[in-house]
Amino acid sequence: MNALENRGRGAATTDQKMEMRRRQYLDALGITRWVPRGMSEPAESVEPPEARGVMTVVPAAPVGLKQSSNTEIISREWAELETTVRGCTQCSLHATRTQTVFGVGNRQARWMFIGEAPGADEDRQGEPFVGRAGQLLNAILFAIGLKREEVYIANVLKCRPPGNRDPQPEEVAQCEPYLLRQIELIKPRLIVALGRHAAHSLLKTEVPLGKLRGQRLSYHGTPLIVTYHPAYLLRNPADKRKVWDDLCLARKTMASLTEAGERQS
Numbered sequence: 001m002n003a004l005e006n007r008g009r010g011a012a013t014t015d016q017k018m019e020m021r022r023r024q025y026l027d028a029l030g031i032t033r034w035v036p037r038g039m040s041e042p043a044e045s046v047e048p049p050e051a052r053g054v055m056t057v058v059p060a061a062p063v064g065l066k067q068s069s070n071t072e073i074i075s076r077e078w079a080e081l082e083t084t085v086r087g088c089t090q091c092s093l094h095a096t097r098t099q100t101v102f103g104v105g106n107r108q109a110r111w112m113f114i115g116e117a118p119g120a121d122e123d124r125q126g127e128p129f130v131g132r133a134g135q136l137l138n139a140i141l142f143a144i145g146l147k148r149e150e151v152y153i154a155n156v157l158k159c160r161p162p163g164n165r166d167p168q169p170e171e172v173a174q175c176e177p178y179l180l181r182q183i184e185l186i187k188p189r190l191i192v193a194l195g196r197h198a199a200h201s202l203l204k205t206e207v208p209l210g211k212l213r214g215q216r217l218s219y220h221g222t223p224l225i226v227t228y229h230p231a232y233l234l235r236n237p238a239d240k241r242k243v244w245d246d247l248c249l250a251r252k253t254m255a256s257l258t259e260a261g262e263r264q265s
């Protein structure tokens, strides 16, 4: 066997291992049928429900993105933002937090996932989506071909509401500029809002989550898809299928945005 064959066999083994891991994650999600292109098994494709159309809930002006090729400036801007958030006392949540939860991930990510607020684990560790809900989010990401470190994950609120109560509108109003700045700096192609509170806070609407799902929405000019929060899924595993449908729509939306971007460049 020559070196090339050896390499080929090694790559196949790695693929098989990856596929086994992916299936374990899909099983955890209650989804077993989707097989990505390029895999040897015939794919029984699970297509997302067709988007019911493009509904822009927030007719806000696009965020004014600052263009800069100077990575030092961008880094300094991130550092300043992080420092500001760390010392923020703009709303009453500062008094009860253990620490702020700024956000984590690739600062040049194409995908951004946004939840409502830190919970107890996040407050303790200073990182969004850790604990069981975080593990499920990792599984969800893996199932659609993404790694946690490839995407950016943040919350609307950077401090934990006591007892995990719902975020209050005035808290969202005080904290949202930080999130907007993060979006300005990252420039994601697509935002996925995780859960009812995140969707309502971002979209400034009370429309039930079920009606917001299945559509390409917009947050300050960035396309946005809504799905359930992983913590909700832990309590309501029967809805995992709906999340899978939402993520298939998100993947399809990302593919069309990427294709459109490539056509323009």
Ligand code: SF4
Residues within 6 Å of the ligand: 085, 088, 089, 090, 091, 092, 093, 094, 100, 157, 158, 159, 171, 174, 175
């Ligand atoms: S939730 Fe946001 S606005 Fe309120 S104290 Fe924390 S960082 Fe500041």
